[in-house]
Amino acid sequence: MIQTNAKQLSPEQRDELLNVLKARFEKNRNRHQGLDWADVQAKLETNPEKLWSLDDMETTGGEPDVVGYNSTTGEYIFYDCSAESPKGRRSVCYDRAAWESRKEHKPENTAMDMATEMGIEMLTEEQYRELQQLGKFDTKTSSWVKTPVEIRKLGGALFCDRRYDTVFVYHNGAESYYSGRGFRGSLRV
Incomplete structure (x- = not known):
């Protein structure tokens, strides 16, 4: 076969x-x-x-x-390079450990799992800032970014957006998820 x-x-x-x-x-x-x-x-x-x-x-x-x-x-x-965080990748918590820590109302997937399944890498904060030099992205949504291990070990995860013509980096519990937050990826070919 x-x-x-x-x-x-x-x-x-x-x-x-x-x-x-x-x-x-x-x-x-x-x-x-x-x-x-x-x-x-x-x-x-x-x-x-x-x-x-x-x-x-x-x-x-x-x-x-x-x-x-x-x-x-x-x-x-x-x-x-979509204007807002990719619609088909929103309402996801950060990673599998965060997903498993939720007692109820678990999202369907996680950002890190989806990236792996897709064969892409989640953008880092630095890459996110590079992207923002090419246009105005996430003016209404936000995107998880690859979180440093030290922050993740403490239960947190980072996300970014653009408001007031400025790129902001925030933190949230990695288990959180919102309809307006997804993630952006990168691929090297």
């Missing part, structure tokens, strides 16, 4: 996703000045598992786009 990789898009899905990513890339040149879509597409076509992750970012509302290139590793860097 031949097994197929469940994390691979059909040719039609691949083409549709590449068209969406190309249109977004061309529309938002300020996010990736000096980069060429043909180079990005060539890299994507040789990494089908990364295309699967990008498709997951897209279908959950993240609107992924290229935000940089690491010349040392030869990797293109994608971030979720």
Whole structure:
């Protein structure tokens, strides 16, 4: 019996996703000045598992786009660039330990589990601030960011948003969740 990789898009899905990513890339040149879509597409076509992750970012509302290139590793860097925290990734607590600590009203999932399932990394505070240099994001929502181990050990987790034309970093119990808070991810290809 031949097994197929469940994390691979059909040719039609691949083409549709590449068209969406190309249109977004061309529309938002300020996010990736000096980069060429043909180079990005060539890299994507040789990494089908990364295309699967990008498709997951897209279908959950993240609107992924290229935000940089690491010349040392030869990797293109994608971030979720949706105006607000991705709709399909909201109402989640921070991680599995936080989820398990809730006695009742548990959310359906956690930010860290979803990121792992999608094959992406949650943005760090530094990456979140870099993203905010490219536009105005999370003016009505907020996004969990990767929390330092020391804070997480004490039960907390960090999230960010943009209000009053300023990026704010806050803390909350990691077990909390809100309809207006999700998470943003990054992917290196």
